[in-house]
Amino acid sequence: MIAIATGIDALDQRIKQKFEENNIKDFMIVNYREFLLKSNFDVVIISKKLIGNIELEYLILTLREKDIRIMYLTNKDAVGEIRLCFKYGINDILTDPIDAELVVNVYKEPKKFSDVKKLFLMVNSKNATDKTVDFDRLMEISEEQNRIKPTIDTKGSNSKKEVKYEVKKEIKKEKEVKEYERILRMKEEQEIEEEPVHIPETVVKTVEKEKHFAGKEDLSRYNKKEVIRETIQETVYRVPSDYKKVIVILGTEPTGKTTIAVNMAWCFSQQHIKTILIDTDFKKKDVYFHFDKNFSNCLNRLAEEENVINLGIDVNPNLKIFTENKDCEVEFGQYDIMKLIVSAKNHAQVVIIDLSHDLDEDTVRNILEIADNSIVVVDQKVTTLNRVPEDLAKFRGQLHNMSIIINRYYPLRHLESDEIKSKFFEDVDLPSGKEFNYIVDKVHTVSDDAKSVLQGLANRIPAMELKNNFIADDIKKICKYYYVAKDMQQKKKGFMFFK
Known part of the structure; x- marks a missing residue:
């Protein structure tokens, strides 16, 4: 099942039409984020425009945990969104100009990392906000560096550099672990907040009053003293403030x-x-x-x-x-x-x-x-x-x-x-x-x-x-x-x- 969930109604309709023209079946248009978590989809076509009460990162994390393929629509200037895609292993990133034909083509032929490598370098460069940076040249440099096999001397200064590199690597790994734990905590909190309230809380209070009759007349009539207990039960229905x-x-x-x-x-x-x-x-x-x-x-x-x-x-x-x-x-x-x-x-x-x-x-x-x-x-x-x-x-x-x-x-x-x-x-x-x-x-x-x-x-x-x-x-x-x-x-x- 394919979810068309761009949040742009006109684009959703065009994608739907193109799917029908290409004999792609089993799809539906989704209009809000929560629906994606309740249903089972194989592919989700999504953008930030899709409305909902849950955070975009939480939504992407949850979908990726289910191994759902995500096709993300955005523009090249949305650095934060593109980084989010790479963070969760999304290669099907479509940037402006976007049309239904492009969406169908990417659906048929999923993108590889090599197809979005230029985009990756752009958003991860220190000069990502500088529009004058020649990213084509960065691509060439990257390819040249990949062709050169590094040689590390275990003696002398190279050994110190290697140790320094390993320390940096461990620090980076520790940061990634902390970030992952933060996302998991965010997910748990989200699940707690979204827990539906089905019935009002019921509180039962019981007040008991006892009267003892222990006079001589009573003892002469009964082997044990009789206790008359009056019970007043109060049931209070309280409506939670977030009950909707x-x-x-x-x-x-x-x-x-x-x-x-x-x-x-x-x-x-x-x-x-x-x-x-x-x-x-x-x-x-x-x-x-x-x-x-x-x-x-x-x-x-x-x-x-x-x-x-x-x-x-x-x-x-x-x-x-x-x-x-x-x-x-x-x-x-x-x-x-x-x-x-x-x-x-x-x-x-x-x-x-x-x-x-x-x-x-x-x-x-x-x-x-x-x-x-x-x-x-x-x-x-x-x-x-x-x-x-x-x-x-x-x-x-x-x-x-x-x-x-x-x-x-x-x-x-x-x-x-x-x-x-x-x-x-x-x-x-x-x-x-x-x-x-x-x-x-x-x-x-x-x-x-x-x-x-x-x-x-x-x-x-x-x-x-x-x-x-x-x-x-x-x-x-x-x-x-x-x-x-x-x-x-x-x-x-x-x-x-x-x-």
Whole structure:
């Protein structure tokens, strides 16, 4: 498998096209660094432009530890990056001007050290920053020196020089060992920092009170004194400060996933959770219709804006939304979407992504891979349910912690929530001949309340904000399942009698 991960969307697309023209198969476009560590690739085409929260050197070290071939794209002036490549044994260094044809040629014929020797001399020369240095002449000198066999006299001054050389060699070796240990420590710290938090910490406090009855009357009635112990158990749920979640809501057919996404985002924000809702359906822009706000140029400027988080529209103090006005055309690439999601994750506690059907498969895989939870929205139509497993099969490897929401739910004898899970998602025989057993963590239901949904759209407010709606309780239960809003405390009292 080849990962095209330059971080430049236009170049990624050209490389993909060239691969197809040259009958090179089994490749995909990757839009952020963390994805490269989660998947198994044989070749990675990468540049510093690729976004992510991990350091470039740590990424390269981890990939090289797995013996993954790296093709690194940069320019001749990026001395630090080129040195990094040589440090980890990367010879496939492509410098400006770079085009898709060059990438394909290097992929077919990997570079040898002799091909990048001039580059090596350039970045390791004391005058590396001096543009007037004739590196062609340096190459000639280097080749001449290689042809001359050094003769070392074991007597006299040459012996002293040899000893001095050996001392320098040992010092250099010691420095290299220390540097390697530093990189390993950096890697371990990175792994610790990236350890996901799945559930809030639970602390249980128990307070016991005892009452002793030791009067004469009691002793006359019992052989032993009776102890009545009252136990008060306090369970405190504490939410870690770095507790974050990316939740992707998807549906293979029109089943009301945007309505679910909007109301979940609103519910989280009402519980004082910093939430960001991202609408990836740039054609329909359905999120726009749920809020009475002007979203003009919210997504239009995504490709040109450096600090993309500032483009979002605040609909309340805890909810920021990324969508676009219905009349505006939106065009940008996969890289821009991933840049927005990574930035949103750094600025919010919960990020909800309304995943569009129209995105290409590589983009969908990248988004699903970065998600902590995937929620598939379905309804109770048998024809729809039969098509869902087949449509999801291509993304089976990226559906992490998958749950199902049955929208517009109505209790039916043969289509209860558990029945839908067992009939349509467990041991499924697909038309392609394959069998899938989807691991479904939870099946949620949202009541059928078309009246509130339509009225909410008419007033441009989330349906759960309307009086006498039937979906608010269901949405709150779902949100509570995925994220604990704040520190909660429960008390349970009981009495135990024993002799």
